[in-house]
Amino acid sequence: MKILGIETSCDETAAAIVRNGVEVLSNEVYSQVAQHEPYGGVVPELASRCHVEVLPGVVGRALAAAGQAWPGVDAIAVTYGPGLASSLLIGVAAAKSLALRLNKPLRGVNHLEAHLYSVFLGEHAPDPHVVCPLLVLLVTGGHTCLVLVREPGVYQLLGRTLDDAAGEALDKGASLLGLRYPGGPAIEVAAGEGNPVAIAFPRGLRQGNASQQVHGMRRDLCFSFSGLKTSLLYHLKKHPDAIANGGLPDLAASYQEAVFQALLDRTRRALEHTGAAHVACVGGVARNQRLGRLLGELSRAMGVQIHQTQPGYCTDNAAMIAALAGSGWPHASIDLMMEDIDPNLAIRSA
Ligand code: KG4
Numbered sequence: 001m002k003i004l005g006i007e008t009s010c011d012e013t014a015a016a017i018v019r020n021g022v023e024v025l026s027n028e029v030y031s032q033v034a035q036h037e038p039y040g041g042v043v044p045e046l047a048s049r050c051h052v053e054v055l056p057g058v059v060g061r062a063l064a065a066a067g068q069a070w071p072g073v074d075a076i077a078v079t080y081g082p083g084l085a086s087s088l089l090i091g092v093a094a095a096k097s098l099a100l101r102l103n104k105p106l107r108g109v110n111h112l113e114a115h116l117y118s119v120f121l122g123e124h125a126p127d128p129h130v131v132c133p134l135l136v137l138l139v140t141g142g143h144t145c146l147v148l149v150r151e152p153g154v155y156q157l158l159g160r161t162l163d164d165a166a167g168e169a170l171d172k173g174a175s176l177l178g179l180r181y182p183g184g185p186a187i188e189v190a191a192g193e194g195n196p197v198a199i200a201f202p203r204g205l206r207q208g209n210a211s212q213q214v215h216g217m218r219r220d221l222c223f224s225f226s227g228l229k230t231s232l233l234y235h236l237k238k239h240p241d242a243i244a245n246g247g248l249p250d251l252a253a254s255y256q257e258a259v260f261q262a263l264l265d266r267t268r269r270a271l272e273h274t275g276a277a278h279v280a281c282v283g284g285v286a287r288n289q290r291l292g293r294l295l296g297e298l299s300r301a302m303g304v305q306i307h308q309t310q311p312g313y314c315t316d317n318a319a320m321i322a323a324l325a326g327s328g329w330p331h332a333s334i335d336l337m338m339e340d341i342d343p344n345l346a347i348r349s350a
């Protein structure tokens with residue numbers, strides 16, 4: 001079963017061919033960073049226009065790289081949410097036309113559930129039947145949550161951010177520091193040899209006790225990052241010459257560390273709470289090497305096994321979309337012929 005995946009939920013235009021839910025035959029990603037960079041963030045109108053322009057070429061390259069012609073494609077899978085409405089519409093419209101033209105099934109995939117599945121892609125990836133229940137820290141530009149994958153296709157949302165996502169906090173912090181978009185990788189580079197404990201930035205939500213609930217989740221498993229960027233703003237106002245005086249590495253390293261220590265603290269609690277023996281990190285922020293090292297240290301200290309997602313499957317890609325659609329997992333995708341996009345689609349929490 002070979003599936004063509006299409007992903008256009010934000011500012012990456014991507015297409016991939018995946019066989020039987022695991023074998024990635026091609027994975028093409030066109031990043032729109034250059035288009036959005038002058039504005040310091042994603043401009044939805046620009047993103048959707050760019051998807052229209054580049055998607056046909058990206059799909060063509062995915063087919064060519066996989067050595068496939070149209071008759072070899074058994075189904076089309078596409079992200080139908082969550083994401084930018086105007087961007088989702090382009091991918092879904094293209095996928096629908098292809099499915100009608102080729103007379104193949106059209107499967108709609110949840111972008112966040114595909115991120116959760118991304119840890120199972122690539123060489124040396126773990127076997128889901130062996131590592132579940134698996135605790136997953138999902139950290140992207142728009143979402144930050146802790147999900148227990150109890151068994152393939154059965155998710156339990158344990159906690160999530162109550163305001164900004166971790167990637168968003170890095171992007172906004174980078175902008176305050178005068179760094180380029182996207183901010184996560186820019187902060188990682190700027191942090192370089194900087195001291196991560198040079199400046200004491202707040203590390204998220206004040207501790208509550210385990211019995212406090214928010215939106216049906218334990219408060220001490222939830223995140224909050226909006227105060228952090230305000231704290232950076234005040235710090236820069238108080239020390240206007242900090243960057244000119246060579247303070248950027250310490251500032252970037254300390255800010256990044258505040259984000260990561262909040263992620264680690266909730267991950268540790270979630271591991272204690274669930275007793276899961278396996279942990280993974282997925283989404284764009286999972287590309288960060290310091291976060292990977294810190295999670296590695298945490299897992300060793302707690303005697304749990306960590307599974308690192310391959311860098312190419314962390315940031316947005318279509319391989320994870322085609323792979324989840326072909327995984328055979330329960331409720332992995334929906335028949336999209338009669339359905340529409342859903343910009344606010346959530347993970348199906350059991
Ligand atoms: O998963 P993703 O590509 O898109 C969304 O679904 O949002 O994640 C994008 C986010 C951005 O906030 C970006 O700054 C962050 O991932 N990111 C990183 C790194 N690479 C990308 N954050 C920290 N370190 C990185 N190396």
Ligand code: ZN
Pocket residue numbers: 111115140283284315316
């Ligand atoms: Zn994403």
